[in-house]
Amino acid sequence: MECPNCRTAVLVNDQFCEECGTSLTAVGCEKCGAQPEAIDNEGFCSVCGFRKEVLERLEITIDSRLAGVSDRGLRHHRNEDYLALQTVNNNTHILIVCDGVSSSSNPHIAAQTATESASTALIAAIKQKENPESAIKSAVAAALSSLCNIPCTKSINDEPPSTTIVAAVVQQNTATIGWLGDSRAYWISDNNSRQLTKDDSWLSEVVAAGEMTQVQAKQSPQANAITRWLGADAIDDAIPSIINFTIPSSGYLLLCSDGLWNYAPQPQQLANLIQQTSHTNAITICRSLIEFARHSGGHDNITVALLSL
Amino acid sequence: MPNQFKAEVFQNQFLPQGAREVHAIMTVTVQADDSLATTPNNSRLFGIICDTSGSMGGKKIHAARDAMVKVVNLLPEDAYFFIVTGASKASVICPVSKATFEKKTWAIAAIKEIYASGGTLMSTWLNEALEQFKKMPNAVRQALLLTDGQNDDSDESKLNKILSSCEGVFQCDCRGVGTDWRVAQLQKIANKLLGTTDIIPNAEMIEVDFRAILEKAMSKDVSDVAMRLWTPQGAKILFCKQVSPDIVDLTHRAKIVKTQVVDYPTGAWGKQESRDYHFCIEVNPGNVGDEMLAGRASLVYTNNGVETKIVEARILATWTDDDAKSTKIDRRVAHYTGQAELAQSIQEGLEARAKGNIEIATAKLGKAVKLAHESGNEATAKLLKTVVDIEDAPTGTVRLKKAVAKEDEMALETRSTKTTRIQKSQS
Ligand SMILES: [Zn+2]
Ligand SMILES: [Zn+2]
Numbered sequence: 001m002e003c004p005n006c007r008t009a010v011l012v013n014d015q016f017c018e019e020c021g022t023s024l025t026a027v028g029c030e031k032c033g034a035q036p037e038a039i040d041n042e043g044f045c046s047v048c049g050f051r052k053e054v055l056e057r058l059e060i061t062i063d064s065r066l067a068g069v070s071d072r073g074l075r076h077h078r079n080e081d082y083l084a085l086q087t088v089n090n091n092t093h094i095l096i097v098c099d100g101v102s103s104s105s106n107p108h109i110a111a112q113t114a115t116e117s118a119s120t121a122l123i124a125a126i127k128q129k130e131n132p133e134s135a136i137k138s139a140v141a142a143a144l145s146s147l148c149n150i151p152c153t154k155s156i157n158d159e160p161p162s163t164t165i166v167a168a169v170v171q172q173n174t175a176t177i178g179w180l181g182d183s184r185a186y187w188i189s190d191n192n193s194r195q196l197t198k199d200d201s202w203l204s205e206v207v208a209a210g211e212m213t214q215v216q217a218k219q220s221p222q223a224n225a226i227t228r229w230l231g232a233d234a235i236d237d238a239i240p241s242i243i244n245f246t247i248p249s250s251g252y253l254l255l256c257s258d259g260l261w262n263y264a265p266q267p268q269q270l271a272n273l274i275q276q277t278s279h280t281n282a283i284t285i286c287r288s289l290i291e292f293a294r295h296s297g298g299h300d301n302i303t304v305a306l307l308s309l
Numbered sequence: 310m311p312n313q314f315k316a317e318v319f320q321n322q323f324l325p326q327g328a329r330e331v332h333a334i335m336t337v338t339v340q341a342d343d344s345l346a347t348t349p350n351n352s353r354l355f356g357i358i359c360d361t362s363g364s365m366g367g368k369k370i371h372a373a374r375d376a377m378v379k380v381v382n383l384l385p386e387d388a389y390f391f392i393v394t395g396a397s398k399a400s401v402i403c404p405v406s407k408a409t410f411e412k413k414t415w416a417i418a419a420i421k422e423i424y425a426s427g428g429t430l431m432s433t434w435l436n437e438a439l440e441q442f443k444k445m446p447n448a449v450r451q452a453l454l455l456t457d458g459q460n461d462d463s464d465e466s467k468l469n470k471i472l473s474s475c476e477g478v479f480q481c482d483c484r485g486v487g488t489d490w491r492v493a494q495l496q497k498i499a500n501k502l503l504g505t506t507d508i509i510p511n512a513e514m515i516e517v518d519f520r521a522i523l524e525k526a527m528s529k530d531v532s533d534v535a536m537r538l539w540t541p542q543g544a545k546i547l548f549c550k551q552v553s554p555d556i557v558d559l560t561h562r563a564k565i566v567k568t569q570v571v572d573y574p575t576g577a578w579g580k581q582e583s584r585d586y587h588f589c590i591e592v593n594p595g596n597v598g599d600e601m602l603a604g605r606a607s608l609v610y611t612n613n614g615v616e617t618k619i620v621e622a623r624i625l626a627t628w629t630d631d632d633a634k635s636t637k638i639d640r641r642v643a644h645y646t647g648q649a650e651l652a653q654s655i656q657e658g659l660e661a662r663a664k665g666n667i668e669i670a671t672a673k674l675g676k677a678v679k680l681a682h683e684s685g686n687e688a689t690a691k692l693l694k695t696v697v698d699i700e701d702a703p704t705g706t707v708r709l710k711k712a713v714a715k716e717d718e719m720a721l722e723t724r725s726t727k728t729t730r731i732q733k734s735q736s
Contacts, residue, residue, distance in 0.1 A: 040602075047569075048601075049540070049541025049544070051600035056598075077598050077629055078598070
């Protein structure tokens with residue numbers, strides 16, 4: 001028997017996977033107690049009709065340095081973000097954040113599927129000593145192929161399940177980051193904070209081309225449109241952008257969905273927020289960033305992954 | 310054949326905290342696909358049931374004879390038919406036969422021998438028809454019943470009993486010629502047997518109407534279709550109505566299949582047919598953020614004891630604290646709620662008018678005029694004009710007409726359940 005999440009061997013009676021913490025006891029309906037068989041493919045209980053309780057919040061703590069939180073926010077009825085974290089061979093850290101494209105069908109399943117399959121592929125590649133850049137590329141390819149396998153029952157007019165993805169591999173003093181879409185990676189340190197990724201978005205493209213100012217572009221109805229994503233309708237444009245960043249000093253690598261950075265787009269704003277927490281524990285910092293986004297309106301799902309270096 | 314059917318659900322799935330009522334409109338459309346021929350084992354059996362009581366004498370029986378001859382001539386050669394005539398007793402003047410040239414000639418000769426005499430005991434007519442239909446249990450089984458009068462009061466309990474035996478065995482459209490028949494009586498038969506009711510004011514119009522009924526009957530190629538509705542445990546189906554092309558309350562027709570699953574018989578379906586259904590389900594309310602499958606509606610047909618699911622659609626509910634979402638009412642749900650209100654206002658208005666309660670009648674029929682105007686139901690608006698003088702349609706300001714032809718009043722009563730559809734372009 002193996003863990004459905006990380007494929008580590010587990011014992012039949014284990015409640016949790018010792019490697020990744022995934023619960024191994026299949027859960028039926030939380031509302032009426034029906035058996036797991038009663039839950040249909042889309043999560044609806046065939047007895048009481050309720051869909052399996054939507055996760056309000058997903059928290060992952062690997063250790064005091066690596067942690068992450070994904071929160072539903074205040075406005076959306078479910079969380080369409082997802083994240084995965086892992087430390088491999090004691091010295092390589094993996095962080096992945098996905099944000100399901102809300103106009104596509106089943107974005108929550110897209111984000112979760114992409115995250116999980118990218119994470120599995122990335123761990124396997126790192127264990128086989130693949131270099132981080134090609135490991136990320138093959139992880140994104142693996143995520144795409146599992147997205148394409150999500151059974152789609154909706155009409156052909158619907159966009160297939162799609163998601164953004166940002167994935168980081170940190171080895172020694174280099175962070176290799178790959179992304180598609182507008183989920184971001186930041187380097188946060190006392191005096192040297194910066195945004196590491198460039199959004200694949202309409203807004204950042206017109207601003208970069210000098211066609212509009214940031215302020216003008218923000219007022220456009222297309223302001224939130226992304227130009228690249230992971231999904232069956234974008235197979236020809238699924239090679240992630242990659243950056244290799246040399247870690248200059250101590251600081252934090254922060255990955256997040258737009259549910260956070262919309263309220264604090266500037267690296268310095270994020271740096272200030274982290275400073276204000278006066279905590280150094282990764283999970284505590286993540287929670288306070290989530291709280292900040294919720295207090296600012298919480299209009300979108302919010303996901304934060306943080307590695308302290 | 311199954312993939313010819315399409316189903317779409319229109320609803321507002323967002324509910325405020327504590328809300329329990331879920332409304333959904335399901336549109337089922339059969340798309341004509343010429344590459345799919347009619348299944349050969351689905352032969353069609355059409356029965357004609359004609360009143361030959363004494364009151365039919367003269368013009369009416371002549372017109373009925375002529376119309377029946379025309380219908381027999383129009384029958385496709387691969388169809389089957391029979392003719393039952395009825396008064397105090399019923400006679401099978403032509404038993405189930407294939408519509409060959411020889412059999413048609415034979416039947417027409419028999420029709421010409423029909424004469425009118427005797428009373429009206431409809432239970433005997435339906436009983437003979439039932440025996441004929443039982444001969445071809447796998448055919449698409451439809452009948453047409455023509456009468457001009459009222460069933461004898463002594464026949465009431467026998468009629469109820471035979472109707473229960475006929476239910477599910479065949480469908481029957483009912484037509485009343487003239488104005489001496491009772492709308493409620495024919496509607497009871499038609500509703501039980503999944504058919505329509507209408508008035509044929511003049512005998513000369515029988516033929517046109519018969520042709521239309523035959524044409525519709527011959528277009529049906531899937532028989533014994535049921536609307537199957539699954540609902541969550543603890544849910545209650547407040548109503549299930551067909552709302553287009555006309556309003557038929559199916560709620561009381563529910564047959565329990567198993568726990569949480571009921572069937573509503575919908576009869577036979579023809580090519581290019583489209584019907585709308587309105588479901589209202591009361592569920593256990595969820596918390597804000599909860600999602601629920603409040604219903605799963607499918608069409609199921611049974612042939613030779615084998616059940617086939619033709620099409621399925623889901624009715625969802627999501628509880629939210631976002632008022633902008635939960636206060637929105639789906640246009641189609643609103644439209645058909647209005648059409649049901651229109652039909653009800655007409656029924657109540659005509660009842661009040663019959664009792665001489667002018668004030669209520671004016672108010673109800675005025676409201677009906679307003680609703681018909683707003684929803685663009687021109688056919689009903691036109692019928693209303695025969696009963697009231699309209700001063701201002703948008704506000705429903707009307708005056709009752711002093712003299713109203715009986716046939717106009719009956720036409721309004723029988724046709725008040727005809728609905729109009731929401732225009733596609735408005736979406
Ligand atoms: Zn595991
Ligand atoms: Zn349940």
